[in-house]
Amino acid sequence: MASKTGQTDRVGLELLDICHQYGETASLQSVSLSVAPGEVLCLLGHSGCGKTTLMRVAAGVERQSKGEVRINGELMAGEGLFVPPEKRGVGLMFQDYALFPHMTILKNVLFGLKHLAKLEALERAHAALQRVGLMSHAGDYPHALSGGEQQRVALARALAPRPGILLMDEPFSGLDKRLRDTVREETLAILRDSQASCIVVTHDPEEAMRMGDKIALMREGRLVQYGAPSDLYRAPVDLATARFFSELNEVPGIVRENGVETPVGFLPVPEFFGAGLSSVPAGTHVRVAVRPLGLRLLAGTGEEGAAAHVVAKRFVGEMDIVTVSVDGIDELLQARLEPGSGLELGQRVCLQAHPRETLVFVE
Numbered sequence: 056m057a058s059k060t061g062q063t064d065r066v067g068l069e070l071l072d073i074c075h076q077y078g079e080t081a082s083l084q085s086v087s088l089s090v091a092p093g094e095v096l097c098l099l100g101h102s103g104c105g106k107t108t109l110m111r112v113a114a115g116v117e118r119q120s121k122g123e124v125r126i127n128g129e130l131m132a133g134e135g136l137f138v139p140p141e142k143r144g145v146g147l148m149f150q151d152y153a154l155f156p157h158m159t160i161l162k163n164v165l166f167g168l169k170h171l172a173k174l175e176a177l178e179r180a181h182a183a184l185q186r187v188g189l190m191s192h193a194g195d196y197p198h199a200l201s202g203g204e205q206q207r208v209a210l211a212r213a214l215a216p217r218p219g220i221l222l223m224d225e226p227f228s229g230l231d232k233r234l235r236d237t238v239r240e241e242t243l244a245i246l247r248d249s250q251a252s253c254i255v256v257t258h259d260p261e262e263a264m265r266m267g268d269k270i271a272l273m274r275e276g277r278l279v280q281y282g283a284p285s286d287l288y289r290a291p292v293d294l295a296t297a298r299f300f301s302e303l304n305e306v307p308g309i310v311r312e313n314g315v316e317t318p319v320g321f322l323p324v325p326e327f328f329g330a331g332l333s334s335v336p337a338g339t340h341v342r343v344a345v346r347p348l349g350l351r352l353l354a355g356t357g358e359e360g361a362a363a364h365v366v367a368k369r370f371v372g373e374m375d376i377v378t379v380s381v382d383g384i385d386e387l388l389q390a391r392l393e394p395g396s397g398l399e400l401g402q403r404v405c406l407q408a409h410p411r412e413t414l415v416f417v418e
């Protein structure tokens with residue numbers, strides 16, 4: 056089936072140039088995204104950036120003021136047409152799971168299958184509960200289940216009608232960290248199996264990187280960057296995006312003929328920036344951001360690099376966090392080193408920034 060974006064098949068969900076307002080306030084501005092069947096897209100961003108609104112527009116519980124929603128190439132909402140939510144084949148799952156407390160687990164799952172004949176609905180509900188490993192709890196009530204089990208019931212309920220599109224809004228936020236990791240992995244395996252086009256809303260970058268085939272980062276109603284998790288991590292479009300994905304040491308820099316001069320040493324082009332900074336004139340002020348993993352501290356002062364001394368050292372399990380003061384600047388920088396570096400408080404060191412963990416942004 057041909058779609059507007061030129062793909063010929065396996066389109067899944069497409070959101071094209073979506074705009075939305077609550078009264079006078081623009082909540083979505085020209086957002087375009089698509090998700091293929093079997094693909095998981097994580098919608099990431101700070102609170103209030105428009106993630107939930109975009110999901111509501113996709114589901115059809117909110118109308119966009121401009122743009123189109125397409126499912127498998129078919130127009131669901133756009134110029135003069137609006138297909139209601141129940142006719143879109145979209146499954147929804149929200150952070151509070153919204154299980155009915157007065158219904159058994161089986162009845163909760165059957166709730167979305169009312170359009171089917173009784174026997175078929177029962178078979179589907181059983182299959183869905185089997186898939187999430189909760190068949191033995193079919194006769195229990197939600198309050199008798201743990202948080203992780205309730206999340207799995209909600210997943211079974213969302214998947215039982217076999218939706219082509221699955222929209223999940225902060226589906227793991229009610230779970231504690233350890234349980235979240237396990238439930239997330241299980242959910243991911245079930246999603247892959249279902250071949251639904253899936254959007255998962257989260258404000259946690261680590262969760263987005265673990266789950267998403269693609270990540271869409273939103274800010275103030277706009278799509279800031281879209282791509283594979285490694286694209287957003289390695290080549291963030293701006294400093295705010297880089298800050299979203301990792302802790303950073305930030306220092307000022309000045310572009311010179313063949314590199315950038317910084318308090319942590321001279322960073323040569325093209326090793327650090329590829330062609331990216333070649334069009335920036337010499338003398339331009341930039342921000343240089345180095346991830347703590349990318350700072351090397353060499354004992355002794357005879358090495359190449361910026362002169363610094365150790366002002367703090369903390370053991371945090373797999374890593375030591377070492378804070379250094381670089382001669383000539385006020386900012387304290389943090390390095391993450393393998394334990395056993397042997398560095399002592401007050402020790403003089405030479406500091407180097409590793410190219411792979413260093414980013415440069417024009418201010």
Ligand SMILES: Nc1ncnc2c1ncn2[C@@H]1O[C@H](COP(=O)(O)OP(=O)(O)OP(=O)(O)O)[C@@H](O)[C@H]1O
Pocket residue numbers: 077082100101102103104105106107108109258
């Ligand atoms: N019903 C509403 N009426 C008016 N404004 C709203 C309404 N719902 C959301 N907004 C506003 O629209 C913007 C986007 O909200 P939305 O809920 O989509 O953000 P979000 O990224 O999902 O946030 P969160 O992560 O906190 O759920 C926010 O500024 C919010 O205050």
